[in-house]
Amino acid sequence: MKIAITGVSGRMGRMLVKVVSETQGATLSAAMERPGHDWVGKALETMLPDAPAAVVVTDDADAALTASDVVIDFTAPAATVALAQRAAEIGCAMVIGTTGFIDEDIVAIERASTHVPIMRAGNMSLGVNLLTQLVRQVAASLGAEYDIEVVEAHHRMKVDAPSGTALMLGEAAAEGRGVALREVEDRGRDGITGQRKEGAIGFAAIRGGNIIGEHDVIFAGPDEVITLRHSATDRGLFARGAVRAALWCKGRSPGHYDMVDVLGLS
Numbered sequence: 539m540k541i542a543i544t545g546v547s548g549r550m551g552r553m554l555v556k557v558v559s560e561t562q563g564a565t566l567s568a569a570m571e572r573p574g575h576d577w578v579g580k581a582l583e584t585m586l587p588d589a590p591a592a593v594v595v596t597d598d599a600d601a602a603l604t605a606s607d608v609v610i611d612f613t614a615p616a617a618t619v620a621l622a623q624r625a626a627e628i629g630c631a632m633v634i635g636t637t638g639f640i641d642e643d644i645v646a647i648e649r650a651s652t653h654v655p656i657m658r659a660g661n662m663s664l665g666v667n668l669l670t671q672l673v674r675q676v677a678a679s680l681g682a683e684y685d686i687e688v689v690e691a692h693h694r695m696k697v698d699a700p701s702g703t704a705l706m707l708g709e710a711a712a713e714g715r716g717v718a719l720r721e722v723e724d725r726g727r728d729g730i731t732g733q734r735k736e737g738a739i740g741f742a743a744i745r746g747g748n749i750i751g752e753h754d755v756i757f758a759g760p761d762e763v764i765t766l767r768h769s770a771t772d773r774g775l776f777a778r779g780a781v782r783a784a785l786w787c788k789g790r791s792p793g794h795y796d797m798v799d800v801l802g803l804s
């Protein structure tokens with residue numbers, strides 16, 4: 539499977555190069571950065587020792603996608619949406635790990651996925667995708683007297699909040715309760731907020747140091763608190779999930795898939 543990686547100099551891009559190099563059946567076919575980036579035109583192995591010798595970093599997305607079966611993208615929403623449109627036209631599958639999308643971005647990605655398989659997940663780990671199922675089940679079992687709060691913590695460089703994972707967990711809780719998250723979410727409390735709204739699903743974000751990713755879903759009820767927690771201790775976890783998803787895309791029909799499909803959890 540020929541795999542292109544975009545945003546290759548980023549925290550996830552670097553990790554993906556390592557995981558692709560360790561994965562049987564996967565070959566790094568292209569490495570991308572945006573025009574003007576320092577790495578463009580340089581041999582990737584001079585920056586990342588795990589990279590194959592022949593790969594030179596490119597800003598030519600069309601050439602990179604044409605040379606590849608699938609592209610893995612952990613960048614930023616605007617870059618991801620633009621690349622999904624190119625991938626759809628060229629016929630290259632896509633794995634999207636980027637978070638922080640607005641509704642219009644998702645619509646554009648869904649449109650692209652009518653032409654090629656696109657696997658998109660706010661978290662590529664087995665643990666979080668299992669946890670979403672548990673959260674759905676617990677939310678469905680507990681009554682409205684249990685208040686649901688999602689608390690996440692990430693490194694100081696993270697630019698979006700709540701995290702993609704927190705939103706996945708919030709969605710799962712809302713589904714369990716049979717409500718739309720949009721109608722019950724409560725984000726960023728500050729000042730005289732008034733009492734907690736009945737049925738709200740609250741979000742809180744902590745940013746600091748080099749925390750990889752911590753997520754708690756708290757069910758606070760009468761005289762007891764249930765906390766479901768996931769802790770990531772190495773970004774390799776997400777990269778391994780993304781490469782697994784890339785291999786899974788081979789021969790797949792066009793469609794918008796998620797990690798639950800890849801892991802066979804549905």
Ligand SMILES: NC(=O)C1=CN([C@@H]2O[C@H](COP(=O)(O)OP(=O)(O)OC[C@H]3O[C@@H](n4cnc5c(N)ncnc54)[C@H](OP(=O)(O)O)[C@@H]3O)[C@@H](O)[C@H]2O)C=CC1
Pocket residue numbers: 544545546547548549550551571572575612613614616617634635636637638659660661662663698702776
């Ligand atoms: N789904 C999952 O399991 C995970 C998702 N993520 C998500 O992946 C994304 C990236 O995270 P991370 O690797 O930590 O971030 P980094 O900032 O370390 O890397 C982002 C990379 O994308 C490039 N990039 C950013 N904006 C653009 C743009 N507009 N056009 C082209 N290239 C761009 C950056 O290049 P430049 O330096 O030029 O800006 C950089 O190479 C985030 O949305 C994060 O939330 C992260 C981990 C796991």
Ligand SMILES: O=C(O)C1=N[C@H](C(=O)O)C[C@H](O)C1
Pocket residue numbers: 637660661692696700701702703704750751752
């Ligand atoms: O930006 C990160 O680092 C992470 N982002 C994803 C998210 O927004 O949930 C996944 C993981 O928590 C790391």
